[in-house]
Each structure stands twice: as C-alpha cells, then as structure tokens.
Amino acid sequence: xxxxxxxxxxxxxRDGPAVQRAMDLLMxxxxxxxxxxxxxxxxxxxxxxxxxxxxxxxxxxKGGMDAVFSEFNLDSDDVVPIPPVKVYSTHLxxxxxxxxxxxxxxxxxxxxxxxxxxxxxxxxGVNLTNxxxxxxxxxxxxxxxxxxxxxSSAVVYCNSVLGARTNTEGRESTGAxxxxxxxxxxxxxxxxxxxxTHLIELDVDVKSTFEWGLLGYHIGEIVQxxxxxxxxxxxxPNLQRLKHFGASASSSGGVEMYHLVxxxxxxxxxxxxxxxxxxxxxxRYGEAERRAAWEKLNHTARDREVDYxxxxxxxxxLEQIWEACQLLKGRxxxxxxxxxxxxxxxxxxxxxxxxxxxIIEDAGAVLMSDSCSAMSRxxxxxxxxxxxxxxxxxxxxxxxxxVQAWFGTTADCIDAACTGRxxxxxx
Amino acid sequence: MSSVLEPQAAAxxxxxxxxxxxxxxxxxxxxxxxxxxxxxxIDSKTGTIVETRHQLRxxxxxxxxxxxxxxxxxxxxxxxFHLTRTMGVAPAAMLFNEMTTKxxxxxxxxRCPSVTDFDRDPLSxxxxxxxxxxxxDAGTVTVTKKSAR
Numbered sequence: 001x002x003x004x005x006x007x008x009x010x011x012x013x014r015d016g017p018a019v020q021r022a023m024d025l026l027m028x029x030x031x032x033x034x035x036x037x038x039x040x041x042x043x044x045x046x047x048x049x050x051x052x053x054x055x056x057x058x059x060x061x062k063g064g065m066d067a068v069f070s071e072f073n074l075d076s077d078d079v080v081p082i083p084p085v086k087v088y089s090t091h092l093x094x095x096x097x098x099x100x101x102x103x104x105x106x107x108x109x110x111x112x113x114x115x116x117x118x119x120x121x122x123x124x125g126v127n128l129t130n131x132x133x134x135x136x137x138x139x140x141x142x143x144x145x146x147x148x149x150x151x152s153s154a155v156v157y158c159n160s161v162l163g164a165r166t167n168t169e170g171r172e173s174t175g176a177x178x179x180x181x182x183x184x185x186x187x188x189x190x191x192x193x194x195x196x197t198h199l200i201e202l203d204v205d206v207k208s209t210f211e212w213g214l215l216g217y218h219i220g221e222i223v224q225x226x227x228x229x230x231x232x233x234x235x236x237p238n239l240q241r242l243k244h245f246g247a248s249a250s251s252s253g254g255v256e257m258y259h260l261v262x263x264x265x266x267x268x269x270x271x272x273x274x275x276x277x278x279x280x281x282x283x284r285y286g287e288a289e290r291r292a293a294w295e296k297l298n299h300t301a302r303d304r305e306v307d308y309x310x311x312x313x314x315x316x317x318l319e320q321i322w323e324a325c326q327l328l329k330g331r332x333x334x335x336x337x338x339x340x341x342x343x344x345x346x347x348x349x350x351x352x353x354x355x356x357x358x359i360i361e362d363a364g365a366v367l368m369s370d371s372c373s374a375m376s377r378x379x380x381x382x383x384x385x386x387x388x389x390x391x392x393x394x395x396x397x398x399x400x401x402x403v404q405a406w407f408g409t410t411a412d413c414i415d416a417a418c419t420g421r422x423x424x425x426x427x
Numbered sequence: 428m429s430s431v432l433e434p435q436a437a438a439x440x441x442x443x444x445x446x447x448x449x450x451x452x453x454x455x456x457x458x459x460x461x462x463x464x465x466x467x468x469i470d471s472k473t474g475t476i477v478e479t480r481h482q483l484r485x486x487x488x489x490x491x492x493x494x495x496x497x498x499x500x501x502x503x504x505x506x507x508f509h510l511t512r513t514m515g516v517a518p519a520a521m522l523f524n525e526m527t528t529k530x531x532x533x534x535x536x537x538r539c540p541s542v543t544d545f546d547r548d549p550l551s552x553x554x555x556x557x558x559x560x561x562x563x564d565a566g567t568v569t570v571t572k573k574s575a576r
Contacts, residue, residue, distance in 0.1 A: 025535070032447045032531035032541075054510075072509060075536045150502035167528040170505030172536050187528060224462065224499065225527060254462070254499040254527065300479060374467065396467040396501075399479050 001030045002037050010180055018069075018083055021076040022176035026184065028075075029173055035184035042181060043141050043164075044089040045134045045149040046174025048073055048121050051095030056113045065120040073175025084125045085178040090139045091121060092151050093132045093315070096376040097342075097368040104371075104378035126178065130370040131344035133243065133315045135162065138346070143265055146189055148177035152256075153314045153392065156246035159257040161239075163265035165189045168256055188257055194266060195275035196229035196259050198222070203286035205234055209320075210409040212241040213391035215285060216248030216255075218293040222283065225254040229273040231261040240317050247314050248391035252296075294426045297391055297407040300398040301422070305336070307383040309417040310373050310397075311410065312342030313390035318350055320410070321367070325356050327414040328363040334420035338380040339365035342372045365417065374400055387416040387424070438575055440552055442568040444522075447541035448534050449564040454519035456557040456570070457491035459483045460550055462525075465533060466503025474516035489516035492559040494549050497525030504529035509536040520561040522549045522568060542566050 003011060011023040026038060050059050050068045059068050063079045070076040096104050098118075101111040122128055129137050132151045135158070141147050143163035149155050150169045158164045167187040169177070177183045187193055198219075206215050219228045228249070237245065237260070249255035259267035267273035311324060324341060333339045341360060343351065348369045351357050360367045373379050374396045379386065387406040388394045394407035406416070412424030461482045463469065468478040474489035489511070498504050511517040521534050521541040534541035540563030549568065553559060556573040 028448075028535045029532050032535050033526065033528065034445070058513075071513070072506065075509070152501050155502065168502045169528060170502055170532045170536075172505055172509065173528070173532050184528075225497070225525065251500060254529075399477050400467055 001027055001035060007038060007182060016083060017080040018074065019179050021070070021074040021080055022179040023182070025075050025172060025176045026180065026182055030184040030186070033184055033186045035186040037185050038182040039146050039185040039189055040181055041146045041148045041177055041183050042087045043139070043145060043147040044087055044174050044177045045092060045139060045147070045151070045154060046089065046169065046178065047092040047150070047171055048124070048126060048175060049091070049094050050117050051110065051114060053107060053110055056110050059113070065117060069175060072171055075172050082124060083179065087178065087181040089125065089178045090127045090129045090134045092130070093372060093375050094130055094370045096378060097370045100366070100368050103366065104376055105381070106376070106378065129344060129346065131315050133344060136315065136317055136347065137344045146183070148174050148183040150174050152250035153243065153247035155256050156250045156258065157243060159188050159194070160246060160259070160264050161242050194257055195227065195277045196273040197226040197277060197280050198228045199270070199279040199282045200228055200230045201282070201284050202230065202232035203284050204290060207235050208409065209241050209244050210389065212237055212245040213248045213407070214290055214293040214297070216245040217252045217297055217391045217395070218285060218289050220249035220251065220253030220255050222281070223253055223255060225256070226280070227257050227259070228255065229259040229261060229267065229270060229279075231270055233260055233263060236263060240320055243314055243317070244390065251392040251395040291426060294407070297394045300404045301385070301406045302404055303385050304422045306385050306387045306406065306416040306420060306422050307337055308380050308386045309337065309339045309388070309413045310342070310386060310393060311339070311389055311413060313372050313374065313388070313393040315372070316341055316343040316347070318347050321347070321351050321356050323410060324414060325359040327411055328365065329359060331363055331418045333364035333417050336420045337417050339414070339417035340373070341365060341367050343367065343369055345369040373397060377401065379403065385422070387413045387422055389413045438572065440570040440572070442549060442552060442570065443546045444542040444566045444568065445544035446563055446566045447531065447543050448538065450540040451560070451562050451564070452519045452540050453558070453560040454490055454492045456494055456553045456555055456559045457483070457486065457488050458494040458550065458553055458555045460496060462496050462499040464500030465498065465505065465507035465529065466501040468500055469507055469511070471507050471510035472514055472516070474511050474518070487516065488518045490519050492520045492522065492561060493518040494522045494553050496550065497523050498527050498530040498533065502529065505532040505536050508533040512537050520559070520563070522553070522561070524548065524550070542568060
C-alpha cells in the first residue's frame with residue numbers, strides 16, 4: 001500500500017490515537033485485499049450503534065461507547081477517545097425501534113441505553129437517518145462519487161442505480177472511513193471492475209415489485225459476486241422495484257453491481273454495459289426460472305395460517321406506504337395475525353403528516369421505523385408462520401428466527417394479515 | 428526432537444498461497460463448497476452455520492480451520508465474525524478462494540491466520556477432518572490427510 005504524506009501523517013499519529021487506529025485498520029484491510037492505495041471519500045454510511053444486549057453490556061464493562069467504537073468500528077485492542085467524524089456520514093438501521101420497544105420485546109435497559117448511544121452518535125456528527133435505504137432520505141451520491149457504504153441493498157443501489165462507487169464495506173471499515181475520509185481503492189472503485197460479466201435476456205415481462213424480487217433472486221444464485229447485465233426490459237422499473245431487485249440479488253448471491261440495459265446510468269447499450277468484456281454466460285429468464293425462484297423463496301412454508309406479516313425490507317418508500325394504505329383501507333388485521341411495516345424515521349414523519357400512519361393504525365397494523373425484524377430479531381410472540389413481500393427477508397428470516405416464510409405480492413401479504421391465511425400463489 | 432507419533436511422518440501436502448492475515452495456527456479442517464453468509468448465516472455466539480440450505484447447517488467452525496470458496500450476503504459479515512472472536516468461538520484459520528471486501532475485512536478483524544490465491548484449490552485437496560497447519564505469514568498450509576492420521 002502506497003500512502004500519500006497526509007495519510008502517512010495520520011498513520012503516524014498526527015491526528016490522535018483514534019485516527020491512527022483507523023489508518024492502521026485501513027492499511028491491514030487494504031493489504032488483505034491486495035489494494036495498492038486508498039481513495040478519498042466524503043460519503044460514508046455505516047453503523048456505530050450498540051442496540052443489542054451484548055453491545056450494551058460490552059459498553060458497560062469496557063468504558064462506554066468509545067469502547068464500542070474502538071473495538072467494533074476500529075478493531076482497536078485498547079479504548080481510545082473518539083473525535084468527531086471527518087466526513088459526511090449517515091447511520092444505518094438499528095436493532096429496534098426505540099418507540100416500539102415493548103412491542104418488540106426489547107429489554108428495558110437496552111432501550112434506556114439507546115438514548116445514550118443516539119446522543120453519542122449525533123455528538124460524533126453522524127446523521128441519525130437510521131435506515132438501510134440512505135438514498136430514500138437524502139443521502140443520494142452523484143454518479144462517479146466514491147463512497148464507503150455498508151448494507152448490501154444500499155451498496156448495490158449506490159453502484160447500479162446511482163452510478164456512484166462503493167464496495168460492500170463493513171462496520172469496521174466505515175468506522176475508519178468516518179474518521180479519515182479514506183477507503184481502499186479496490187473493487188467497484190476501479191472502472192474496469194464495474195463492467196458486466198453475465199448477460200441475462202428476459203423472455204417474460206418483469207413489471208411488479210414482486211416480479212423484480214423473483215428475478216433478482218434467480219440472478220443472484222447464478223452470478224454470485226459477479227456483475228449481471230439484464231437486457232429486454234420493456235417497462236422502466238421505479239425506485240422500489242430496483243430496491244427489491246438489488247436486495248434480492250445480493251441475498252441469494254453477493255451482487256454489488258448490475259446493469260439494466262437502457263435503464264441504469266452505465267448501461268445505455270449492451271456493449272457499454274460489458275465495456276469490452278466477453279460475457280461469461282448468456283442466460284434466458286422465462287417461466288421455468290421464475291417458478292424455480294418462487295419455489296426456493298417459499299421452500300420453508302408449509303402451514304397456511306399466517307401469524308405475522310412484515311413489510312419494509314428494505315425500508316418502505318413513501319409510495320409503498322401509500323400503496324399499503326390503499327390495500328388496507330376499510331379492512332382490519334385478523335385477530336390471529338399481526339402486520340408490522342418498517343420505514344425510515346424521516347419517511348414516517350411524512351406518513352404521519354399525510355394521515356397514512358392513522359390508516360395503518362386504524363386497521364390494527366403498526367408503522368415502525370429505524371429497524372426491521374431481521375435486525376432486531378423481534379417478531380410477534382408465538383409466530384410460526386410469516387408472510388413477506390421482500391425476497392431478501394424471505395431468505396433471511398427463516399434462518400434467523402426459525403419461522404416458516406411465505407413470499408408473495410404486497411396485496412397477498414396484506415390479504416394474509418387481514419384473513420389470517422395465506423392465499424398467495426404464483427400467477 | 429519429534430515424537431514417534433509425529434503426524435509429520437505421514438504423507439503431507441503443502442499448499443502455497445498469499446497472506447491475508449499473518450500468524451500461525453492449526454486445527455481440524457472444516458470444508459464446504461458453499462459460500463458462507465456472516466450476518467444472518469452464522470450464530471456469532473456459537474460459531475454455528477444457521478443458513479437454511481447450507482451444507483454445514485448446524486455445524487460450528489469454532490477452533491476449526493475453515494475452508495470455503497468465499498463470503499456472500501450481508502455487509503454484516505465482518506461484524507458477525509468479529510463477534511465470534513470477542514465471544515471466543517472464532518475459526519482457528521480461514522482458507523478461501525474468492526477475495527471480496529467482506530472476507531478481507533472479516534478475516535482482518537477476526538484476526539485468525541488467513542490465506543488465499545492458492546497454487547492448488549484447497550477445496551479439492553483438503554477434506555473435513557484433515558489436520559491443517561497454517562502459516563499465515565509465509566502463506567503456507569500443511570495438510571495431513573485424516574486417512575494418514
């Protein structure tokens with residue numbers, strides 16, 4: 001790793017011990033990658049929170065939030081005082097919604113500790129957006145901007161839809177980037193690595209959020225970490241469709257970048273998307289592939305009595321909340337079921353203002369913020385069967401919570417919440 | 428110097444790769460041809476794989492030399508493995524093929540000797556139960572087959 005004089009001075013301790021630890025971690029990380037240098041970033045999205053009982057106890061035992069930051073954001077053996085962040089930083093989703101602690105069965109001491117953690121984070125200058133979708137609440141990088149983001153669905157959206165440049169960073173590398181404004185120049189920061197590798201041609205129309213989820217799940221399983229190029233799109237997908245497509249592909253595989261020919265900024269044509277690469281594979285996506293993806297996503301589901309419906313992975317957009325309200329109006333959530341919808345806190349404020357929150361609550365559902373069931377490991381007590389409109393959550397929730405999961409459309413999910421039964425199927 | 432039963436006496440295989448994390452350690456191999464998810468794919472308290480359709484579902488990698496193709500899934504990968512270190516259930520070493528930011532950062536903060544870019548595919552040379560000595564600094568991996576142990 002070659003360092004410039006400013007980076008060397010940070011490593012030598014000019015800016016204090018926390019910045020020194022941050023540079024040391026970036027050096028070890030860059031060397032592990034095989035990177036040759038660092039690159040400047042003024043856009044970091046990461047997490048510094050301590051919203052699990054383990055982290056709360058760690059802080060209590062080792063010396064407060066500086067101890068949590070030192071160990072889990074800088075990989076530092078000793079506790080160092082943490083200075084304010086050097087570059088624009090926003091915060092990812094948390095382990096719970098602090099205003100729904102009781103419903104989520106979060107221990108009281110953990111909720112009490114939350115306020116301390118939030119004040120600490122804000123004190124560092126990190127913006128408490130508390131969401132996995134920073135681009136839905138104002139952190140919208142420009143094309144070509146170097147970022148240091150974590151959260152797989154945010155990363156794939158940042159690279160693919162916005163044309164900004166980030167790798168999938170982790171808690172430690174984003175912590176180090178916040179204090180230094182540096183991240184290894186490797187992977188998707190390098191233009192050549194952004195070129196397509198696999199060509200997928202659509203034999204069926206992909207229109208709804210549900211269909212984009214299925215397509216993403218299928219593609220992720222095949223291309224794994226590579227860069228798929230999708231051709232034959234007849235309907236321009238909106239924000240939430242691309243959000244679900246990327247989240248799905250990054251769950252079944254490790255997709256961090258894709259191209260949609262004629263839609264995403266680095267793919268005006270198939271040739272531009274491949275940038276001189278020869279496709280490793282040419283695939284078609286038709287009825288058989290679509291059905292196989294649906295079957296994989298529903299492979300844990302057996303019982304049709306649905307205890308819990310969760311919407312908002314990734315966090316719901318304002319448009320999705322509005323859609324849910326239209327589906328819920330005049331209906332009630334069934335007594336044997338529950339409906340929780342998750343959105344960023346800033347969007348919830350608008351939903352409150354619009355009367356959406358009231359429509360949701362009048363139906364017996366809940367609009368929550370800051371978290372989700374996978375992050376918080378919180379689901380209604382006794383849940384055996386869940387229904388989800390997110391392929392990402394259908395992938396993760398059975399593993400994390402040991403529940404059965406149905407994956408379907410938003411309408412199927414809301415119908416399940418209101419009838420207590422799963423009637424969704426692949427149309 | 429070495430005892431009569433020294434495993435070195437048996438046939439061993441030496442792989443050469445590139446250092447990801449230095450240091451030395453040894454342990455029994457735990458091999459999978461499935462990629463591993465960190466957050467959502469492992470239980471950091473026990474080092475157990477929990478992903479539903481994974482070859483190693485229900486198996487713990489604590490103290491084992493984990494041999495796998497690479498990482499997949501959430502960016503919580505590094506933190507999930509970082510926690511296995513602070514909870515005392517980290518792997519003894521990691522040997523893998525595909526370099527990504529998740530696995531590079533995860534290996535660095537797990538601080539177990541880790542090697543990649545091998546001259547031979549570790550997934551075809553090493554089997555679960557083989558005894559594996561890892562020299563992360565030199566990038567060498569010495570395998571004693573379980574059949575010879």
